[in-house]
Amino acid sequence: MKRQWFIAGIATTIVMGMATGCSSGNSTSNSNNGTQTPTGSQGSAASDAKDTFSMSFIDDGHGFDPGLFSWEMYQDGVGIFEGLVHTGPNGKPTAGIATSWESSKNNTVWTFHLRKDAKFTNGDPVTAQSFVYAMQRAVSPTLSVATKAASVPLGDVPILNMMDVRTGAKPASALGVKAPDDYTVEITLDRPDANMLQDICLPTSDWMVPLDQKVVENMKPSDWTNPSKIVSDGPYMLKTYKAATEGTLVPNPNYYTKVTMKKINLFYGNSQTLDQLVAFKNGSLDAGLIQPEQVAAAQNDSSLKSQLNMWDTSAQYSYVPLPSKNTALQNKNIRLAFEMAIDKNAICQGVLKGTASPAYGYFTPNWLDPWMADNKVDYNVDKAKQLLANAGYPDGKGFPTVIILVGSTTDHVAEAIQQMWEQNLGVKVQLQAEEWGQFVTDMKKQLPANEVGWLNSSTNAKYPQQMLPTTPSSWLINHTDLAKGYMNPSAYSGWLKIDNNQDLDAAKKENQEYPIFQQNLPKDYLDTLNLGVEAYQKQDDSLMKQYFTQMEQNAYTIPIYTPKQPILLRKDVQGYYPNKFLLIDPPVWLNYITKSN
Known part of the structure; x- marks a missing residue:
C-alpha cells in the first residue's frame, strides 16, 4: 500500500466523521449523549482567563519527536x-x-x-x-x-x-x-x-x-512523551502531557520575544469522547470544532452564531475508476456524464449541512487555486443523459452495474451519489461501504465485464507546483490508484502480480511496473501526464494550469467536495489564523493568539 493511501485513510475518516484524535480521559460525562467534556487539572471557564487559551488537537501518543511522523509532530x-x-x-x-x-x-x-x-x-x-x-x-x-x-x-x-x-x-x-x-x-x-x-x-x-x-543524543524514544525530557525552541514548551487526554503548554523562558499567553490547554478526543459544542458552551474551550449535524444548533443560538466560523481545509473527496474487464469508463464522454450527473452543491449544502464546498480538481481546492473553477464540469443532467446515449446507453439501458467502493461503513455522500446516478442516468448502482482493511483489499480487485466502478480516493492537497509529476514513471508508481483503472484489462493481472510481490525491492518493482503502464494506458492519459512533466521541468505556471485543467476536463477523476470545518471561536480571541492545510484547521502559530480585556 502506497503512502498516498495511508494519508487518504486519515483524510477519509476525518472528512466523513470530522473526528479529531483518540479517546479522552480525565473527564466528566455529558448526561445528554454520553460524551465527555474536559475538566480537572486544566480547569473550566476558559473564556474568563485572559492569559489562557484552550482548544482541542489531534493526538496519538507517539511522542513529540519532530523527526518522526505522528500527530504530535503537528503540535510541534x-x-x-x-x-x-x-x-x-x-x-x-x-x-x-x-x-x-x-x-x-x-x-x-x-x-x-x-x-x-x-x-x-x-x-x-x-x-x-x-x-x-x-x-x-x-x-x-x-x-x-x-x-x-x-x-x-x-x-x-x-x-x-x-x-x-x-x-x-x-x-x-x-x-x-x-x-x-x-x-x-x-x-x-x-x-x-x-x-x-x-x-x-x-x-x-x-x-x-x-x-x-x-540533549537528543541522550534521549530514549519514550522520553519524547515526557515533558521534563523535551528541549525545544519555540515560544511554548510542553509542561504536562497525558497521551490521548490532555497537555499543557507554558512559555519558553528563553524565547527571543514576548510570548502572548501564560498557558495553552490542549484537549485530545474524538467526536464520540469529546463533545466540543458542549465544552465550548460550558466555557472549557476557547475554540471548538463541532460536527456537521451540530451546525444548525449553533446557527440557531444567537450567542453561538456570531462565534461560528466555516473554515476551508485542503482535503479533497473524489472518485477514481476501479480496474475492470469492461472498458466503458475509458470513454471520456461516459466519465463526463457521471460527473455531470452529480449535484455537488446539493451534497455540500444538504448532505453535509454547509460544511463543504464543491471540488473541481483532485489535487486543487478552489480556495487555494480558484482558476480551477474556470473550467469546471457543471451539473447538467440533460447533457449527461445525451452523452451516455451517444455512447450507446440511452437512459442507461445496457450499461454495466456501477460499483461505488468506499472505505468506511457509513458514507452519506456516496449514498446521495448512488441515488443521483440511478435517477439521472438510469443506471444500476451498488454501494460497497467497507471497513478500511477490506476496502484496501477490494480496491485492487478487477471487476468482471458486467461491472464498472468508482473508488473513493481522498487526498490532502498542497500547492499545485508540488503536485506536478516529476517523471512519468515516478508519478505512475506513486499514484497507481489514479491510473490502474485505465489500464488495458488484459494486462492488469500481470501488473497486480508484480505489485503484490513482496520479494521485489522498490527499485525492481518500479522497473517492472512502469513498462506495463506505459504500454497499456490510453494515449490521451499518457499525453496529459507528459504535459505535467513538461510543466514541472520548465517550472512553467501556464503549462501547470493547462495540465490540471486538462485532467479536469477529461474527468480522469471526479472531485466532489472540499470539507469545511465548523469551528466556534470566542469573541475575545484574536490572532487565530487557521491552518487550512490540516483538517482540523488549528492556528498556524500559537504565539499570534491573544485575548482582549
Whole structure:
C-alpha cells in the first residue's frame, strides 16, 4: 500500500466523521449523549482567563519527536518548535529563527541567516548546526527503524540527495544542508524551487526544526512523551502531557520575544469522547470544532452564531475508476456524464449541512487555486443523459452495474451519489461501504465485464507546483490508484502480480511496473501526464494550469467536495489564523493568539 493511501485513510475518516484524535480521559460525562467534556487539572471557564487559551488537537501518543511522523509532530509545528520560517498572519511565510534569506538565481541554493538571540528551553543557543543535525537525523534511514515509528513525510522540500540518504545509498553528510558558520544555514535543492519558503511552512515540513544535539543524543524514544525530557525552541514548551487526554503548554523562558499567553490547554478526543459544542458552551474551550449535524444548533443560538466560523481545509473527496474487464469508463464522454450527473452543491449544502464546498480538481481546492473553477464540469443532467446515449446507453439501458467502493461503513455522500446516478442516468448502482482493511483489499480487485466502478480516493492537497509529476514513471508508481483503472484489462493481472510481490525491492518493482503502464494506458492519459512533466521541468505556471485543467476536463477523476470545518471561536480571541492545510484547521502559530480585556 502506497503512502498516498495511508494519508487518504486519515483524510477519509476525518472528512466523513470530522473526528479529531483518540479517546479522552480525565473527564466528566455529558448526561445528554454520553460524551465527555474536559475538566480537572486544566480547569473550566476558559473564556474568563485572559492569559489562557484552550482548544482541542489531534493526538496519538507517539511522542513529540519532530523527526518522526505522528500527530504530535503537528503540535510541534504550531509553536513548541520553531523552524527557519513559519506561516504569517497573512498566510505567507514570515521570519522564524531565520531573520533574512536569499536564493541563487536559479532558486536551487537557499541561504538563511539566523537570529543570534534564539535559545532552547534549557538556555542552549540555537545554531545552524542545530538545523543540520536535526534534518540529517530526520532523513536518516535508521531513526524510524530504531524507534519502530513512521518516518516523516519527505518530498515537499526537494533537498539534494534526500532520498539517497533516506535509502542509505549516501551518507547523512551528503544531504544538501550545510552550516557555513554558526548562524548561516545553506540548503541546496535537487531542482529549482521558487516556492521554497511556502514549502517549508507546510505541516508536512514540521520536521525541519532545530534540535539540541547533546540533549537528543541522550534521549530514549519514550522520553519524547515526557515533558521534563523535551528541549525545544519555540515560544511554548510542553509542561504536562497525558497521551490521548490532555497537555499543557507554558512559555519558553528563553524565547527571543514576548510570548502572548501564560498557558495553552490542549484537549485530545474524538467526536464520540469529546463533545466540543458542549465544552465550548460550558466555557472549557476557547475554540471548538463541532460536527456537521451540530451546525444548525449553533446557527440557531444567537450567542453561538456570531462565534461560528466555516473554515476551508485542503482535503479533497473524489472518485477514481476501479480496474475492470469492461472498458466503458475509458470513454471520456461516459466519465463526463457521471460527473455531470452529480449535484455537488446539493451534497455540500444538504448532505453535509454547509460544511463543504464543491471540488473541481483532485489535487486543487478552489480556495487555494480558484482558476480551477474556470473550467469546471457543471451539473447538467440533460447533457449527461445525451452523452451516455451517444455512447450507446440511452437512459442507461445496457450499461454495466456501477460499483461505488468506499472505505468506511457509513458514507452519506456516496449514498446521495448512488441515488443521483440511478435517477439521472438510469443506471444500476451498488454501494460497497467497507471497513478500511477490506476496502484496501477490494480496491485492487478487477471487476468482471458486467461491472464498472468508482473508488473513493481522498487526498490532502498542497500547492499545485508540488503536485506536478516529476517523471512519468515516478508519478505512475506513486499514484497507481489514479491510473490502474485505465489500464488495458488484459494486462492488469500481470501488473497486480508484480505489485503484490513482496520479494521485489522498490527499485525492481518500479522497473517492472512502469513498462506495463506505459504500454497499456490510453494515449490521451499518457499525453496529459507528459504535459505535467513538461510543466514541472520548465517550472512553467501556464503549462501547470493547462495540465490540471486538462485532467479536469477529461474527468480522469471526479472531485466532489472540499470539507469545511465548523469551528466556534470566542469573541475575545484574536490572532487565530487557521491552518487550512490540516483538517482540523488549528492556528498556524500559537504565539499570534491573544485575548482582549
